[in-house]
Amino acid sequence: MRAVRFHGRCDIRVDEVEEPICGNGQIRPAFVGLCGSDIHEYLGGPTIVPVTPHPLTNEKLPTTLGHEFSGTVEEVGSEITEFRVGDRVVVKPNLFDGTCSNCLMGIFNCCEKVAFIGFSSQAGGLSDHIVVDSRHAIPLPESIPLDIGALVEPLAVAWHAVSRSPLQTNETVLVVGAGPIGLAIIQVLKVKGITSIIAVEVSERRGEFALALGATEVLNPVDVDAVMQIRALTGNAGADIVFECSGAQAGLDTAIAGLRVRGTMVVVSLWEHRPTVDTFAVVFQEKNVIGAALYDDGDFEAVIDEIASGMLCYYPICCPYFLIRQVPSADLFSDIGGIQPRPMITSKIRMDDVDARGFKALIEERDKHVKILVDISA
Template identity: 70%
Template sequence: MRAVRFHGREDIRVDEIEEPLCGDGQIKIRPAFVGICGTDLHEYLTGPSTVPTVPHPLTGDKLPTTLGHEFCGTVEEIGAGVTGLQVGDRVAVKPNLFDGTCSTCIRGRFNSCENLGFIGYSSQVGGLSDHVVVDKKNAIPLPDSIPLDIGALVEPLAVAWHAVSRSPLQANDTVLVVGTGPIGLAIIQVLKAKGITSIIAVEVSERRRELALSMGATEALDSVGINGVAHVHALTGNSGADVAFECSGVQAGLDTAMGGLRVRGTTVIVSLWEQKPVIDAFAIVLQEKHVTGAAIYDDGDFESVINAISSGDIKPSSMITSKIRMEEVDEKGFRALIEERDKHVKILVDISA
């Protein structure tokens, strides 16, 4: 079967590999649509950091690995002992892998497992292939009302749902979202679904500022050439935002998120950083501000997102800016997201095309 595999820096290939067998407690899925993520781009540009170069403790696999962790598809085979699913069912795949035995997992925080792994990074199992076998617990049912291309957006929306859940959000809060790439835009949609009516976005890209406004932001500030912190305070009666979400992964973005907060406000850091940022601890102490991290998702977050899409509270279709074939994944997928960043939000690979 075909599989898009990551071999190293700027080296992804459509390889022919063996079709996986469906074991006990597992299901085989025919992927439909697969999203390309910012972490995929990071691995592609800089070389393996999340992708294991030595055998992963959970899977035993290393480079080359099959990519694709934002995906959905149709069940085509059921392993022994699997209940609650049948052939033909549509599922979104929750890709995180955990050992269940480390001190973090024992506390029930599987999203922060000490040996955390991912379908689509840590093994030969990934959505960018003709067939995928996963454990039943990784397959979350999709209702027929959700198209399969939208089903591929459940994973990044679950990241956003979890980040918002990690904040002390209140109904009348003013919220600051710094960086409106796919996750920032997803957070704006989740905030809107939760009834937040005052959302300030800060973003360098004009196209993404427009998208932020269309998805629920009430203000969208250009982060170039202005004092973003001063503008946020001006928009909030010189008080500052109650909650901020840092989605940019750059120092200027974190400075805006922290500086734009009110006294005792909370910044939730969602982005993954290539370099350690600097935080003004003096300002945090004097203004009693809070800093919180948000790592992927908890149990139930996928289901909450699916329910919100089904009810119409989240309408994420405008995040999809292109659909491509598997054989086009390098040029029209990875390269397009790098070289035409302002043009794209989420590029989906159509496995059936």
């Protein structure tokens, strides 16, 4: 079967590998999203992908990529009763040992040996078939198309990040960085009832997406003094909650400076280089800084419920306006409930094109794309 495997920095290949033998459950992937962490690995790795055998999975380079994906159950193990052949699912990709101190506290997303389907195991969504333990398969209702199902994982990251914050509905929230995770957080904030959402983004097109998906203000720090504008919009106080999603020093500086006294910053982004933190602002203004990693139990299900509630006739699957390239109007979504993530899909490609039209497109044409999906069946 085909599998997109990471062999090293800037080296991914569509390899022919042996088809896995079904254990607990075999899934045929349908759509796989390319993630910022995939790009970080491609450009600067291996970092997440292990060079030596991983302590949990015992796997190492080369590894099959793909951790944001939906699919259809093709085969089930003899002891599996909760799934049948033909069921549609999304896959929760984090792996954990269940025995470390964090896992014993029930915080499995912070496992000391955390591993991932699509990074630190030979299983990955960018393949014709994949075998996963049934506990990693989350049912996808018929009302949600499989391409939208591939967006559940990044939306679950956003759901968890928002859940980590002390959010109140009357607060002003700042989102720094309107990439896929920042845009997902904006959508989650909207369904949580937040009506004052400020986004800071250098890309004009991603700023337009932010407005369309729920932001009330978008500030481009290339054109304006973002911190000054944030203070002007908040009575000179600053935002109550900030989500740092840029992974850039300038973005982190804006997040801290734009946060009010005793406000809370949630760091969601991954960093290639260790940033500098303004500890004077943190100490003397008693600002809170917390992290958000992956997702808790129940986050996937909560996101699926919210997507299902937003799957209305306003959203025709066949309409090319929603499929590729066009930035939607904010008015189009103002009266629709739930999460409507389809506008995030800016391209669909075949597996054979994953390098040129996937990874390289996200690197060289970053402003044109939010989420590129790989259609495994194409």
